[in-house]
Amino acid sequence: MKNSKVTKTKKEHINTGNAKITTDIVIFTIEDGELKILLVKRKYEPFKGRWALPGGFIKEVETLEETARRELSEETGVSGVYLEQLYTFGEPKRDPRGRVVTAAYFALAPKHLMSLSASSGAEDAKLFSVKKHPELAFDHEKIMQKALHRLQNKIQYTNLSWSLLPNAFTLSEIQAVYELIWDKKVDKRNFRKKMLTLGLLKPLSKERTGLRQRPAKLYAFKTKTYVELRRFF
Amino acid sequence: MKNSKVTKTKKEHINTGNAKITTDIVIFTIEDGELKILLVKRKYEPFKGRWALPGGFIKEVETLEETARRELSEETGVSGVYLEQLYTFGEPKRDPRGRVVTAAYFALAPKHLMSLSASSGAEDAKLFSVKKHPELAFDHEKIMQKALHRLQNKIQYTNLSWSLLPNAFTLSEIQAVYELIWDKKVDKRNFRKKMLTLGLLKPLSKERTGLRQRPAKLYAFKTKTYVELRRFF
DNA sequence: GAAATATAGTGTAAAAAATACACTAAATAC
DNA sequence: GTATTTAGTGTATTTTTTACACTATATTTC
Numbered sequence: 358m359k360n361s362k363v364t365k366t367k368k369e370h371i372n373t374g375n376a377k378i379t380t381d382i383v384i385f386t387i388e389d390g391e392l393k394i395l396l397v398k399r400k401y402e403p404f405k406g407r408w409a410l411p412g413g414f415i416k417e418v419e420t421l422e423e424t425a426r427r428e429l430s431e432e433t434g435v436s437g438v439y440l441e442q443l444y445t446f447g448e449p450k451r452d453p454r455g456r457v458v459t460a461a462y463f464a465l466a467p468k469h470l471m472s473l474s475a476s477s478g479a480e481d482a483k484l485f486s487v488k489k490h491p492e493l494a495f496d497h498e499k500i501m502q503k504a505l506h507r508l509q510n511k512i513q514y515t516n517l518s519w520s521l522l523p524n525a526f527t528l529s530e531i532q533a534v535y536e537l538i539w540d541k542k543v544d545k546r547n548f549r550k551k552m553l554t555l556g557l558l559k560p561l562s563k564e565r566t567g568l569r570q571r572p573a574k575l576y577a578f579k580t581k582t583y584v585e586l587r588r589f590f
Numbered sequence: 591m592k593n594s595k596v597t598k599t600k601k602e603h604i605n606t607g608n609a610k611i612t613t614d615i616v617i618f619t620i621e622d623g624e625l626k627i628l629l630v631k632r633k634y635e636p637f638k639g640r641w642a643l644p645g646g647f648i649k650e651v652e653t654l655e656e657t658a659r660r661e662l663s664e665e666t667g668v669s670g671v672y673l674e675q676l677y678t679f680g681e682p683k684r685d686p687r688g689r690v691v692t693a694a695y696f697a698l699a700p701k702h703l704m705s706l707s708a709s710s711g712a713e714d715a716k717l718f719s720v721k722k723h724p725e726l727a728f729d730h731e732k733i734m735q736k737a738l739h740r741l742q743n744k745i746q747y748t749n750l751s752w753s754l755l756p757n758a759f760t761l762s763e764i765q766a767v768y769e770l771i772w773d774k775k776v777d778k779r780n781f782r783k784k785m786l787t788l789g790l791l792k793p794l795s796k797e798r799t800g801l802r803q804r805p806a807k808l809y810a811f812k813t814k815t816y817v818e819l820r821r822f823f
Numbered sequence: 824g825a826a827a828t829a830t831a832g833t834g835t836a837a838a839a840a841a842t843a844c845a846c847t848a849a850a851t852a853c
Numbered sequence: 854g855t856a857t858t859t860a861g862t863g864t865a866t867t868t869t870t871t872a873c874a875c876t877a878t879a880t881t882t883c
Contacts, residue, residue, distance in 0.1 A: 414607025
């Protein structure tokens with residue numbers, strides 16, 4: 358793409374708006390009773406060898422969301438997940454290479470969609486606990502924290518937890534999702550009452566068996582698409 | 591800025607991420623009992639002569655928010671208002687000049703900060719009713735609708751209405767702000783009860799007089815900075 | 824196979840918040 | 854001084870939130 362509209366004379370090319378655009382993806386999942394985030398090890402400078410959010414430069418004909426999905430897939434092998442735009446970071450010095458503006462995306466996936474290592478670029482993609490992770494490249498820590506707050510807020514008034522769970526799950530399992538995200542315990546009876554009266558779930562006629570305790574009823578989400586509620590918790 | 595990381599061979603420069611960045615600002619105010627939006631008439635192609643959101647290209651060393659404030663000031667003479675990032679629009683064909691990604695901003699101002707025509711670039715800046723406005727350039731209608739939803743949601747759980755009101759106002763006046771934004775009436779007694787128990791307001795020892803009715807007590811916001819509430823309406 | 828252990832599952836009372844609803848008060852206009 | 858306009862106020866009902874403890878049913882252990 359050429360400089361299509363330079364506003365002033367040739368020397369004073371200050372307002373041309375030129376920049377490079379990337380997307381970076383903060384993708385959360387739950388594994389081993391922890392809220393985790395997917396990071397990739399950088400192969401090139403700057404920040405070579407450091408862990409960073411998956412992401413990369415837009416192509417000429419892609420939407421921003423398409424870039425995010427493509428980069429996520431190329432770098433980590435993950436696809437078909439819930440994805441929404443988070444925030445755009447454009448501080449002039451955020452990338453040592455020059456003016457790089459990043460449209461950050463927020464993503465959620467159940468653990469079974471996070472089968473890494475299956476894919477090409479996935480050798481250096483790994484899940485890390487949100488509470489304990491390596492130092493990140495660029496301003497990715499700031500982006501991650503913003504994504505975490507988005508998650509903590511949004512599960513209050515949406516049905517987004519479907520995107521972190523398998524098709525069938527017990528009430529204790531969905532409660533654990535909320536507790537991990539909020540990093541606090543909630544009351545079991547009140548949680549169940551609320552969750553069931555919201556009407557988002559349908560009971561299945563199966564149970565989670567084989568564990569060393571009373572079998573738990575399984576439930577599924579009625580709809581696995583984004584639903585916003587008037588109020589939630 | 592050079593092409594610092596070209597992923598493939600030289601001919602196939604597809605992933606370079608090059609684009610131009612703009613910010614566009616959706617700024618709301620209340621005038622004559624209507625929720626209004628500030629638009630500027632375009633002086634150049636494309637969409638020459640059409641009304642559009644104020645905005646423009648980033649400078650090399652500006653943050654995105656600085657660009658938004660500068661463009662708003664240059665094009666409309668408005669400054670010192672509440673401003674937050676809204677969403678970033680990057681569809682490849684949204685601008686006929688080429689790849690232009692816009693970081694849209696959301697702004698609110700009390701009417702007295704909207705004294706247009708005082709400024710240089712303000713000849714072609716005008717307020718229009720949100721419910722009835724001219725056809726907009728680019729994808730600005732979509733951006734405006736997104737901003738309106740943000741506003742409708744955010745006044746539920748923040749103290750943002752301070753940024754649409756003068757320093758002193760009556761309870762009827764702040765109620766009118768909510769009614770205009772939500773485009774529906776609310777119950778007067780319940781509204782006052784809620785608003786006062788929230789503790790955001792302090793009563794002033796003055797009244798709104800000179801009108802042909804009983805004088806109304808004046809109130810002010812305790813803090814005129816962004817406060818998020820657990821719940822609101 | 825009895826006991827220990829682990830998690831599933833359930834109800835109620837109290838407090839807080841939301842909702843529905845109608846009349847009196849105090850100024851100006853005529 | 855009568856009409857008009859908006860300010861200002863309280864209560865009863867319903868809904869939602871919160872706090873709180875025991876029994877049920879499976880597996881594991883001895």
